[in-house]
Structure formats: structure tokens, C-alpha cells
Amino acid sequence: MSNPLCYLHDQIEEWKREGTYQRLRVLESASAAESRFDGKEVINLASNNYLGLTTHPKLREAALEATRKYGVGSGAVRTISGTMSLHMQLEERIAAFKQVEACVVFQSGFAANAGTVAAVLGPDDHIISDELNHASIIDGCRLSKAKIHVFPHKDVAAAEKILAKLEGVPGRKLLISDGVFSMDGDIGPLPGLVEAAERHGAIMMVDDAHASGVLGRNGRGTVDHFDVHGRVHVQVGTLSKAIGVLGGYVCGSRDLIEFLYHRARPFLFSTSHPPAVAAACVAAFDVLEQEPERIETLWRNTRYFKQELTAAGFDTGISETPITPVIVGEAARAHQLSRELFQEGVLATGIGFPTVPKGKARVRTIVTAAHTREELDRALGVFRKVGKKMGLV
């Protein structure tokens, strides 16, 4: 009998030949500044745990208390019987924090983006999208069946040109950008995009996955960072990165949220968060307001690490945030750098084509508030040593 799935095996063998086959590294401790992966203690520069909240005592306690009180599951999707008071509390907490009318929480940031774009637009509509927007936005665009117009990265003039061309063309227009781009760590040009959207009557949407908890007052995101409150109609955030838990959310008008309650497919057809997740997320927003020093430490660590990598001679690209790429050229070289770093006790992921353009392969580093200066210095020492060995600096 021939195996009808044998083409999968052939593809995997090809990846192995090209050197792009990826084995999963297994985390055997908590996700923290130093973690154990595959039996080895390493400095973790590969997590999105920006504020160190994955192990925060208040979040742990909230999760345990909710589990003791309410059990481990919600029992249903939100629209049947799976809306718990904890879910409503979390949505109200986020809406107040973001200074918007209302919020809806999804099971992940991915579901929030894909579910929202696909719900609010249809085949007669138009999406104007930055070429480096996240995969979940791209999937949402495809699911909506709207016409997709991609503009060059951060090119406000090009986005405006597309909007101008669509003037008088039937259908709604959605202008959409990441708040912080996850591969280069650069910030989306919100003020310019907001103005372009306003001039052409487009819906403005921002995905703040890497900006929530990082930019703006107490981590309120790019809308707060650029002070464009009330001018972004759809704000997406994640609970899986700086918040340290799991989930995604959409913030906006009460009408937008009510509409999504009725039409967003991941909300309608996939079970809601367990009590522990919702409770830990509520506690995380309390921590954002009560412990602003975490964000200060994150930025102090970011400035120090970036400055020292650049001084050592590494190409760190155009980053403006705690995401700092070390650009090395070809994908095989990035993966080699990542392996050598790991051997020396530093975890940083190698990323190549098609995630980033050919010739721009990199190792991506993310420092957190939880890293001590001593840990950063040790990581920098490893970078210098391996960089010299590989002829990168």
C-alpha cells in the first residue's frame, strides 16, 4: 500500500537538506530570565515575557484561587454557557485600562486578529495592509474575502495613494498595521496612518501584540504612545506576551464589541478561557498599574543591551523596542549563530527566509525586565566570543 501522505516525508527531507528543518527546543523549567531547555541552563533571550509576569506571585495566586473556586474549564463557548463573571471582569478591566468603551477577549491574539478582520469585512470591501503585518492579520484578510492591497513597510504615502485610488470605489476600507513589528522591533507610523484613514473615511486598526505592556503609559500600547486616543477604531492586543498568560483582545466602541459577540467565529465556535487564565490576566493589569518600575527596567535593559551589541560591532537593524535582531545574512549562518550561542549558554532564535527577506536572516533577541545586569553582561560576553569565532565582528 502506498502512503498517500508520503509527500510530507519528502518535504521534510528537503528541509533537512536545506538546513531549515527545525527541531523544537523543550523548556523544562518556568519561562524566566534563565531557563532550562533540552537539559541545559541558558539565559533566555527568546521569550515574549517582557515584564517577567509568567511567574509573578500575584498572577500565580489569582490562577490558583480561581481554579479552587471555579474549577479548570469554562464548559462551553462564550455564547452558549461559557461566559463566566471572570471573563466579563477581564473585559471591563481591559476596556478601562485602554480608555475605550468596550473590549472582547479571544482565546489568542491570533484568533482576535483573524476573527475580527473576517467578521467586520466582506468580499466587496478593501483592506490596505503593511507588507510586514502579522500572519494572523493576513489570514483574517484572506478569510474575509475582501480585496487586499499591500503597501511597502511603514510607507504612509503609499498607503495614502492606495486609499486615494479607492476614492469612490464601492465597499468599506480598512487600514491596518502592527503597532510594533515582531521581526525588526520597529514601531508602526500610527500618526500618519491615522491621518490617512481619517482623510479617506477608512476604518483604522492596529495590532499591538508587541506594544501592550511595553509602550505607552503603564504599557497602554502605541495608541497611548502616540496619543492618538479615539482615532483608532479597532485596537488588538495579546495577553500572551507582556501580560504573561494567554489570549487576545479587541478594544473599541460598544457597537464593535457587540457585533463581534455575534459574528466573530473564534468567539462563537471555540470554548472560552479557563478560570485560571482569566483571573491571572486580571491580576496582570493590576500589576501593570501598581508596578510601573517593571516597564522602566525593561527599557533600561533594552537600551543597555542594544548599545553594547552595537558597540561590539553587530548589525542590530532598525529596532526601537526590546526586540533586537542581530542580522547576519544567510539563513544557515543565523541558525549556526543560534546553535553556537546555545552551546555557550544563551538562547536566541535564528530566523530566515521566508519569515524575513533573503540576505536578512538574523538571530532575534528579546530582553525582559526580569534579566539582571549580570545576566545581560554574561549574554553579551557570549555574543562577543561567538561573533569573533564566526567572523561576524
Ligand SMILES: *Cc1c(COP(=O)(O)O)cnc(C)c1O
Ligand atoms: C504574537 C502575535 C500575535 C498572536 O498573539 P497570540 O496571543 O500569541 O496568539 C498577533 N500579532 C502579532 C503582531 C504578534 O506578534
